[in-house]
Amino acid sequence: MPVNASLSFGYRGRMTRDAQQEQRDIKERTGVGSVWERSRMLAKQEILETAFRLFTGQGFEETTIAQIAREAGVSQRTLFRYFGTKEDLVLGDHAEYGRLLQAALESRPADERPWTALRAAFASLAESLPYSPEDILKITSLLDTSPSLRARQLERRQQWTDLLVPDITRRLDAPSDPMTQVRAQALVTCALACSEIAVDAWGRSNGTVDLERAYDAAVAAVRAE
Amino acid sequence: MPVNASLSFGYRGRMTRDAQQEQRDIKERTGVGSVWERSRMLAKQEILETAFRLFTGQGFEETTIAQIAREAGVSQRTLFRYFGTKEDLVLGDHAEYGRLLQAALESRPADERPWTALRAAFASLAESLPYSPEDILKITSLLDTSPSLRARQLERRQQWTDLLVPDITRRLDAPSDPMTQVRAQALVTCALACSEIAVDAWGRSNGTVDLERAYDAAVAAVRAE
DNA sequence: GGTCTGGCTAGCAGTCACTGCCAACATGCC
DNA sequence: GGCATGTTGGCAGTGACTGCTAGCCAGACC
Numbered sequence: 001m002p003v004n005a006s007l008s009f010g011y012r013g014r015m016t017r018d019a020q021q022e023q024r025d026i027k028e029r030t031g032v033g034s035v036w037e038r039s040r041m042l043a044k045q046e047i048l049e050t051a052f053r054l055f056t057g058q059g060f061e062e063t064t065i066a067q068i069a070r071e072a073g074v075s076q077r078t079l080f081r082y083f084g085t086k087e088d089l090v091l092g093d094h095a096e097y098g099r100l101l102q103a104a105l106e107s108r109p110a111d112e113r114p115w116t117a118l119r120a121a122f123a124s125l126a127e128s129l130p131y132s133p134e135d136i137l138k139i140t141s142l143l144d145t146s147p148s149l150r151a152r153q154l155e156r157r158q159q160w161t162d163l164l165v166p167d168i169t170r171r172l173d174a175p176s177d178p179m180t181q182v183r184a185q186a187l188v189t190c191a192l193a194c195s196e197i198a199v200d201a202w203g204r205s206n207g208t209v210d211l212e213r214a215y216d217a218a219v220a221a222v223r224a225e
Numbered sequence: 226m227p228v229n230a231s232l233s234f235g236y237r238g239r240m241t242r243d244a245q246q247e248q249r250d251i252k253e254r255t256g257v258g259s260v261w262e263r264s265r266m267l268a269k270q271e272i273l274e275t276a277f278r279l280f281t282g283q284g285f286e287e288t289t290i291a292q293i294a295r296e297a298g299v300s301q302r303t304l305f306r307y308f309g310t311k312e313d314l315v316l317g318d319h320a321e322y323g324r325l326l327q328a329a330l331e332s333r334p335a336d337e338r339p340w341t342a343l344r345a346a347f348a349s350l351a352e353s354l355p356y357s358p359e360d361i362l363k364i365t366s367l368l369d370t371s372p373s374l375r376a377r378q379l380e381r382r383q384q385w386t387d388l389l390v391p392d393i394t395r396r397l398d399a400p401s402d403p404m405t406q407v408r409a410q411a412l413v414t415c416a417l418a419c420s421e422i423a424v425d426a427w428g429r430s431n432g433t434v435d436l437e438r439a440y441d442a443a444v445a446a447v448r449a450e
Numbered sequence: 451g452g453t454c455t456g457g458c459t460a461g462c463a464g465t466c467a468c469t470g471c472c473a474a475c476a477t478g479c480c
Numbered sequence: 481g482g483c484a485t486g487t488t489g490g491c492a493g494t495g496a497c498t499g500c501t502a503g504c505c506a507g508a509c510c
Binding site: 301 | 494495496497498
């Protein structure tokens with residue numbers, strides 16, 4: 001049962017291309033056309049597809065690394081070299097996405113207000129993520145079933161906060177105010193929380209709720225109530 | 226079932242007594258008077274003190290359960306019976322504190338606005354927590370040194386959210402609005418985030434920053450910026 | 451006071467995520 | 481072809497955590 005290849009890391013294209021074009025694409029994306037690099041990507045993709053199939057089929061906690069490795073045809077040792085933790089199989093390269101988000105925020109006009117800039121940065125990140133809506137639905141439903149997965153995701157979000165706070169600090173008045181750091185942290189954390197709540201609501205509605213409307217409703221509630 | 230039945234293990238006695246006798250009985254069966262209970266509490270205390278000493282001395286990750294158990298004079302098996310996870314040694318009974326917070330929130334006037342009620346609930350919880358300021362300082366500094374500890378704490382905070390959302394939902398207008406749930410979640414999550422940011426700032430300042438001022442600054446930033 | 455019940459304990463074996471190490475092999479470079 | 485280097489898999493180990501079991505001992509009952 002072939003799983004949608006859009007699950008694979010970085011893959012955003014269609015499946016209807018011939019192998020040559022595919023290879024050129026890989027070369028383009030990775031910058032390296034070496035056999036090593038290509039087989040690494042194939043293995044990575046195979047592992048991810050196997051993991052997602054097993055996770056959605058029998059649950060995250062109930063699936064062992066040994067099983068994924070066996071069915072993907074690699075050793076456990078290799079699997080852990082590609083994905084540092086079991087949770088990384090679901091959550092992807094959060095450090096990379098964090099950098100994307102940071103870059104998106106820092107590219108906003110310096111005089112844009114915090115909430116405005118953060119909203120634009122989220123929208124920018126959403127466009128550059130290599131996940132299809134179906135992928136996000138799968139991920140969010142997995143998050144709902146595994147506390148450890150949810151914990152790890154919250155931890156990652158915390159790390160994103162540290163990346164975004166410096167920029168937001170610059171957007172605040174009174175930089176000498178000792179509370180400026182606290183204010184920036186609060187803004188970033190709450191914005192990230194609102195985005196996550198919106199994504200979760202979108203996921204639980206099976207994608208019928210409008211994501212931006214949910215986010216705006218969350219932010220409006222926090223600011224107006 | 227009597228209210229305090231959950232306190233008594235293996236209650237099998239009669240029901241027709243006056244309150245005073247009942248209390249004496251409970252004390253006998255479950256309370257401080259029983260040898261079992263006393264040794265349980267002593268063991269728990271001994272384990273906690275040993276764990277804190279080792280955690281602060283050599284770090285959370287660098288301390289093993291085996292070491293704590295050995296130095297506290299109990300078996301690992303017993304330690305895990307008292308504290309379900311290594312993180313529980315630091316974080317305490319979060320489920321219990323969650324119930325306290327929920328009760329505090331629900332005891333606020335029904336027409337109080339979400340932010341006001343939440344702030345009062347936090348203040349109430351802070352007063353009923355069994356930690357001294359020194360304890361909190363130790364805990365927050367430990368949180369800063371261990372990602373896994375921080376992750377577990379974020380996970381617990383998520384569980385608190387679920388406890389508080391129903392009450393906040395009732396405080397919102399337009400309960401038929403499909404976004405009401407999202408709005409309530411956003412409010413609770415952001416309020417908890419602000420309180421945590423305030424506590425962290427207080428901890429990093431070694432207790433010199435005023436906790437309530439930090440919380441208010443965080444909330445004000447979120448709402449005004 | 452003797453006995454019985456049942457909670458509590460230590461200890462052991464086992465699971466699972468994850469890591470360090472090393473030998474074997476593949477690949478890229480010359 | 482030969483060497484340096486990257487990659488892999490197996491293996492042994494660690495550390496958190498769980499299930500099971502035999503034995504101990506406080507407390508209830510007679």
